[in-house]
Amino acid sequence: MQDLQLAPLPLILVFACITGLLVGSFLNVLILRLPARMKYSWRQECEEFLGKEASTGDEPPGIILPGSHCPVCKNPIKPWHNIPVISYLLLRGKCHTCKTSISPRYPIIELLSGLLTLYAVIHFGVTAQALAAIVLVWALIALTFIDIDEQLLPDSITLPLVWLGLLINSQSLFASPVDAIYGTVFAYLVLWSIYHLFRLITGK
Known part of the structure; x- marks a missing residue:
């Protein structure tokens, strides 16, 4: 981190933006594939629990x-x-082979990741806070779009995020350890309440 702090600021900002764009490209894959793999796993577990023969459906691709x-x-x-972004513009938003239109959401997510990563470095500087904020931003982008598509928040993202938040705030990076614990409990209760209120209203 100290070596990076010695680098010229413009170089650091360019590096941050490019890193964010590249991670955004990966987030596009994660947003698409993680829910598919979760559903496949749930279906397999249900069939196993019910004593049914496992379905022969194709397994979704890995992450x-x-x-x-x-x-x-x-x-x-x-x-x-x-x-990221550049190929979409050069290909005019179409597949190079079959010319099928590509959703503009892909470059939007890449650009969002790049800009928010850049903003985190501008706001916090080259610090541990910036690194933590960047990881949070990437996770929230993935969670937001998965939630939009599937109305679910994968435990494989949310639970590590909770423990990571508690861990980094054990050193009072953003908040005191006590405040971090209270914040975690409050956030859990809010989501728990929304879930049960939704079930109460819809009966689902």
Whole structure:
């Protein structure tokens, strides 16, 4: 961290923005694939619990592998066609192979990640606070769009985020340890209340 602090500020900001854009590209994959894998896992567990033979449906792709591909023509996306934001603009928002339109949400998420990462560094400087804020931003972007698509917040993101928040605030990075614990409890109760209120109103 100290070596990075010695680097020229413009270089640091460019590095932060590029890193945010690249992570945004990964977040697009995570937002798409994580819920699919969760649903597949839930279906397998339900069938196992009910004593049914496991379905033969195709297993969704992993989070990392295989690489990205066009959902229509299934052709793999070449690395030079997967440069955050730039490739979308150069390809005019279409698949290079089949010319199917690509959702503008992909570059929006990449740009959002890049700009918020940049803002965190501008606001906090090259500090541990900036790093923590950046991780939080990335997680919240993923959670927001997964929630929009699927109306769920994966435990695989939320629970590590809770423990990470408590851990970093054990050193009073953003709040005192006591305030961090109270904040965690309050946030849990709010979400718990919303969930049960929704069930009460809708009966679902």
